[in-house]
Amino acid sequence: MPTRSSIVEGEGIYFLKHLYHARKIRNNIIDSFEMAAVPGTSAEERERLLSFVVVGGGPTSCEFVAELYDFVTTDIVKLYPDLVQHIKVSLVEAGPALLGPFDAKLQEYTKRLFETRDIDVRLATSVGAVEDYEGDGFRFPAKKALLSDGSELPFGTLVWSAGLKAVHFTEDLDLPKGQNGRILVDDYLRVKGYEGSIWAMGDSAMNEHEPLPQLAQVARQQGMYLADIFNKKQTEDEKSFKYFSLGSMASVGKFKGLYDGKNIGVKGEEIDVPGMTGFVALLVWRFAYWGRQTSIENKILIPMYWLKSFFFGRDTSRF
Numbered sequence: 001m002p003t004r005s006s007i008v009e010g011e012g013i014y015f016l017k018h019l020y021h022a023r024k025i026r027n028n029i030i031d032s033f034e035m036a037a038v039p040g041t042s043a044e045e046r047e048r049l050l051s052f053v054v055v056g057g058g059p060t061s062c063e064f065v066a067e068l069y070d071f072v073t074t075d076i077v078k079l080y081p082d083l084v085q086h087i088k089v090s091l092v093e094a095g096p097a098l099l100g101p102f103d104a105k106l107q108e109y110t111k112r113l114f115e116t117r118d119i120d121v122r123l124a125t126s127v128g129a130v131e132d133y134e135g136d137g138f139r140f141p142a143k144k145a146l147l148s149d150g151s152e153l154p155f156g157t158l159v160w161s162a163g164l165k166a167v168h169f170t171e172d173l174d175l176p177k178g179q180n181g182r183i184l185v186d187d188y189l190r191v192k193g194y195e196g197s198i199w200a201m202g203d204s205a206m207n208e209h210e211p212l213p214q215l216a217q218v219a220r221q222q223g224m225y226l227a228d229i230f231n232k233k234q235t236e237d238e239k240s241f242k243y244f245s246l247g248s249m250a251s252v253g254k255f256k257g258l259y260d261g262k263n264i265g266v267k268g269e270e271i272d273v274p275g276m277t278g279f280v281a282l283l284v285w286r287f288a289y290w291g292r293q294t295s296i297e298n299k300i301l302i303p304m305y306w307l308k309s310f311f312f313g314r315d316t317s318r319f
Helices: 019-036 043-049 059-078 081-086 104-116 168-172 216-230 279-291 296-312
Strands: 013-015 051-055 088-092 120-122 127-133 142-147 152-155 157-160 248-251 257-266 271-278
Touching (some): 019 059, 019 081, 043 051, 059 088, 059 104, 059 248, 088 152, 104 271
Antiparallel strands (some): 248 257, 257 271
8 A cells, every 4th residue: 555655635635634735625525526517527527526535544534534524415515416426435444344443343333324324345355556537528637546456446536544753843853763763762752862852752652562543532641640740740760651542432323323332442451332322422522522622612612512413414625
C-alpha cells in the first residue's frame, strides 16, 4: 500500500488529520454535487463525481464514513434529490477486518451495518495507485483509484486515513526515532539521550519496549503525568508512566455507536467489561467526550449543536 508521502493531496484527494483537511473535504463534497447538477452532465460523470472513497478501516475512518454517509444521504440530498441514485460510498481496508483493535463481534457488527446502508466495504484490498483518466464526454478532470485486486474506483472525493506519517515538526527534529518516525522515550516519557531536558508524549512518542496505541486517552493521561512533573508535584523519575485503558469507542452513524470494554485498566491488571452497540453506546461515546470539555461554554454549546442538527439537519454551507 502506498504511504501518505506517495499520495499527493489535491483535486479530490484529501488526508484526514487536521482541521483544515476537514474543511477542504466538506467543500469538495459540496462542489461535487454542484458539478454533478450542471445540466448536460452525463450519468457516468455524475456517478464518478458522487463516488466517495475512504482508504483505511480504523476507528477514524469508520467514524468518518458513517458521518459522510449521513451527510450526503440525509442533508445534501435535500438540495439535490434527483442525484440520490448516483451516490456511492466506498471503504477500502488493506486488513482482513474493520476496526482492527476492536472485538471481533463489534467488527462484524460494523461491517454488516455499513452493508445494510449500501456502503461498499472492501477488505483485504489496498490502493495501489491513483491516476487521471478521461471519460467519454467528461467536463471535469477525473481520477480513479487502482486497487490491489485489479479493480478500479473512479471518484470525486478520496479521503486517505491510513498509513499517515509523523508531522513535519517531529520528522525534522534530530532526536532518536522508532517505528513510523515516533520519538523514542523511556518509562518516564523522557526522550532517549535527553533525560531531564526533553520529554515527548502522544502520537509523536513511543516506548520501544511497550508501545502504546495512538489514542487521545493515551495523550491525555500522559499530559496529566507530565503536568505533575513540571509543576513539581513529583520528580521526573519518581514513578513511571502507567497507561490506564478506558476501552474503545466509535460512532457509526444513524444514532448508533460501539463500545469495546475488553482489557480495561493498567497492563497486567485488566478486566473485561461487556461491550455495547446501538443508541446506548452512542450516548456513552458522546457524553464521554462532552465530559472532557474544559470550558463551561463548550459544555453548553455542544448539546445545543446536537439539538440543532437533530431538528434542522447539518449545515450544508461552505465555511
